[in-house]
Amino acid sequence: MRPRNLRTLAASACLVVGSLSLATACGPSADDAPASQPAAPTVTITGTSAQTPELTYPTPLTLEAPITEVAWEGDGDEVVEGGPVLLRIYTENGTDASVLRDDFLSVPKPYLLTAESIGSDLVSVLSGHRVGVRILHAVETDGVPTVMSIDILPTRAVGDPTEPEEGMPTVTHDATGAPTVTIPAEQPAPTEPVVRQVIRGTGAQVPSGSKVVIQLVAVKWSTGEVFDTTWGEGRLPKTVTVGADQLVEGFDQGLVDLPVGSQVMLVVPPGLGFGPTGNELSTETIVYLVDILAAAPPA
Known part of the structure; x- marks a missing residue:
């Protein structure tokens, strides 16, 4: 009787051992397993539209990638690329939670929704949203992690x-x-x-x-x-x-x-x-x- 092919025998051995134990030498080694990715930091926002928002996150904040979340949606006009937007922004330095900008103490600022006016990052963040939305956006800028609350306000009377x-x-x-x-x-x-x-x-x-x-x-x-x-x-x-x-x-x-x-x-x-x-x-x-x-x- 002709002996089996060696490769076939080895495969059979793996099947037998694998059925007896999950830890088998025939499977991939620990070195071959995919490395686990570090969990993204938890950044949260609370507060009403009339109040300075409260941002919560670990300090110093380490960002592997930008974080963008919608706190609530708006029901006004959809913003139009190249058109005017009125933004009320509150920003903290994620390193020590110090305040970098607080429009709640002054007035919101008008901009054109263009990369030249507000930068391509914010154009991407704001596009497709409607007036009334509040957006949480955390991003590293020039080596500094910043955490922002962005409200899009009406650019016309709404009563x-x-x-x-x-x-x-x-x-x-x-x-x-x-x-x-x-x-x-x-x-x-x-x-x-x-x-x-x-x-x-x-x-x-x-x-x-x-x-x-x-x-x-x-x-x-x-x-x-x-x-x-x-x-x-x-x-x-x-x-x-x-x-x-x-x-x-x-x-x-x-x-x-x-x-x-x-x-x-x-x-x-x-x-x-x-x-x-x-x-x-x-x-x-x-x-x-x-x-x-x-x-x-x-x-």
């Missing part, structure tokens, strides 16, 4: 619209919220200042002397011409200080004590506008349409 008032300019909005102000034909301009909420916000009231983030469009009553705006491609909301005599008087007074989230129409007669300065606008009645996006907390 309930009010009924237009007879004899006053009317307002329409496009899909992005950008307004068009139409002056009523043959209607004389008001001689007294007018403050009217076009959209009623539900946020905190704007304190006098505080920084406020706004969108605006400014129109001449006489012609309907837009002479200033923050709306449009490549443009951003601006930050101003109200109630500190730094702005046109009628504009300055009109925003104080109104709620964040409002869209406000301010009709400013010449005496409360640019004044007798020789400016071509000094004799104009001006219509400002202002979206109040955010305000610094009271000092």
